[in-house]
Amino acid sequence: MTKIDDLPVRDELRGQSPYGAPQLDVPVQLNTNENPYPLPEPLVARIAERVADAARQLNRYPDRDAVELRAGLAAYLTDTTGHTVTKDQVWAANGSNEVLQQLLQTFGGPGRTAIGFEPSYSMHALIARGTGTGWISGPRNEDFTVDLDAAREAIAELRPHVVFICSPNNPTGTAVEADTVLALYEAAQAARPSLVVVDEAYVEFSHRDSLLPLLEGRPNLVVSRTMSKAFGAAGLRLGYLAADPAVVDAVQLVRLPYHLSAVTQATALACLEHTDTLLGYVEQLKSERDRLVVALRELGLDVTDSDANFIQFGRFADTHAVWQSILDRGVLVRDNGVPGWLRVTAGTPAENDAFLAAVSAAIKEL
Numbered sequence: 377m378t379k380i381d382d383l384p385v386r387d388e389l390r391g392q393s394p395y396g397a398p399q400l401d402v403p404v405q406l407n408t409n410e411n412p413y414p415l416p417e418p419l420v421a422r423i424a425e426r427v428a429d430a431a432r433q434l435n436r437y438p439d440r441d442a443v444e445l446r447a448g449l450a451a452y453l454t455d456t457t458g459h460t461v462t463k464d465q466v467w468a469a470n471g472s473n474e475v476l477q478q479l480l481q482t483f484g485g486p487g488r489t490a491i492g493f494e495p496s497y498s499m500h501a502l503i504a505r506g507t508g509t510g511w512i513s514g515p516r517n518e519d520f521t522v523d524l525d526a527a528r529e530a531i532a533e534l535r536p537h538v539v540f541i542c543s544p545n546n547p548t549g550t551a552v553e554a555d556t557v558l559a560l561y562e563a564a565q566a567a568r569p570s571l572v573v574v575d576e577a578y579v580e581f582s583h584r585d586s587l588l589p590l591l592e593g594r595p596n597l598v599v600s601r602t603m604s605k606a607f608g609a610a611g612l613r614l615g616y617l618a619a620d621p622a623v624v625d626a627v628q629l630v631r632l633p634y635h636l637s638a639v640t641q642a643t644a645l646a647c648l649e650h651t652d653t654l655l656g657y658v659e660q661l662k663s664e665r666d667r668l669v670v671a672l673r674e675l676g677l678d679v680t681d682s683d684a685n686f687i688q689f690g691r692f693a694d695t696h697a698v699w700q701s702i703l704d705r706g707v708l709v710r711d712n713g714v715p716g717w718l719r720v721t722a723g724t725p726a727e728n729d730a731f732l733a734a735v736s737a738a739i740k741e742l
C-alpha cells in the first residue's frame with residue numbers, strides 16, 4: 377500500500393500527523409470546546425429561510441467580498457465591545473483557522489517565522505507548517521501566563537514576522553492582560569515590525585473585556601474571532617478578523633475567489649439576528665464553567681483560572697490513565713499533551729454533573 381512518505385510530498389510534511397481530537401461515540405463529549413446547546417428552533421427556521429433565498433441564486437457565485445456579512449459582524453463587535461468597528465475592518469472566512477491561514481499566507485511563508493507562547497492552540501504551529509512559515513515555540517510561566525520578559529527577549533532576538541497571542545488561551549484557559557499585549561506589540565514593532573495576532577476565539581466567555589479596542593492606532597494588530605464557540609455554530613465554519621482596513625486589503629492577495637459560500641453567508645447572517653439568545657447561552661456556560669472550577673478544586677485538584685468555556689485541571693502523575701478512567705465512565709475529555717493536565721469543556725449542567733462524578737470516581741480508583 378502506498379504511504380504518504382512514498383509520495384513526493386514537501387519535506388517538512390514527511391512523518392507528520394494530521395490535527396485531530398479523537399471523535400469517540402460516548403454519551404458525554406466534553407473534548408473539543410464546542411457549545412453544548414443546539415441552535416434554538418426559531419433560529420433554525422430563520423436559517424432555513426435565508427438559505428432557501430440563497431439557494432434560488434446558487435447558479436451564481438456568492439458575494440466575493442461578503443459585504444452584508446462583514447457589516448453584520450462589525451455591528452456585533454461594536455455592540456459587544458463598545459469600540460466602533462466598520463465593515464472595511466472586518467474579514468471573514470471558513471472558520472478562524474482559515475482566517476489564520478490567510479494571515480500566515482500573507483505575512484508569513486517561506487523564509488519567515490511566527491512565534492506562539494506554548495502550550496497554546498496547536499493549530500497555530502500547524503498552520504505555520506502548512507504555509508511554510510518557520511515556527512518558534514515561546515515560553516510561558518509555571519502558572520501558564522505569558523512570561524513577558526522571556527517573550528520580549530525572544531521577539532527581540534529572533535525577530536519573528538508574526539506573533540500569536542491567544543487570549544483566552546487554549547488549552548490553559550488563561551487570559552492575557554492588555555498591558556502584556558501592548559508590551560509584546562511594542563517589542564514586535566521594535567524588532568521588525570511584525571504582525572501581532574490576538575486569537576480571541578473564546579473571548580465571549582471571559583471575565584475580562586475584549587482586547588479589540590487596542591486596534592486603535594495599531595495597524596499591525598489583528599484580532600481573530602469565531603462563530604464556533606459563543607454562537608454555538610462550529611458546524612457552520614465561520615471565523616473573522618478585525619484589523620486596520622489595510623490588513624483586510626492585504627489578505628485579498630491570498631484568499632481564494634468566492635471562498636465563502638452563499639449558504640455560509642446566509643447562515644451566518646441568520647445567526648447574527650439571534651445574537652441575544654445565543655449570548656444568553658454563553659452566560660449559562662460561564663456560570664457552569666465557574667461551578668466546575670470550584671467543584672474540581674473541592675475534589676482537591678489543581679485548576680488553572682479559566683476565562684474560556686473549558687478548564688484545565690490536574691495534576692496527574694499518569695495523565696493518560698486518568699483520561700482513560702474518565703472515558704471508561706462515558707465522559708470524553710481532552711489530553712492536549714500538557715504533562716500532568718487534562719482539559720474539559722463546560723457542557724450542560726447534566727453533562728457537567730456526569731463529568732464531576734466520573735472524575736471523582738477516577739481519582740478515587742487511581
Ligand SMILES: Cc1ncc(COP(=O)(O)O)c(C=O)c1O
Pocket residue numbers: 408409470471472473474497542545546575577578601602603604610613614615
Ligand atoms: C484558540 C482557537 N482559535 C481558533 C480556533 C478555530 O476555530 P474555528 O476554525 O472553528 O473558527 C480554535 C478551535 O478550537 C481555538 O481553540
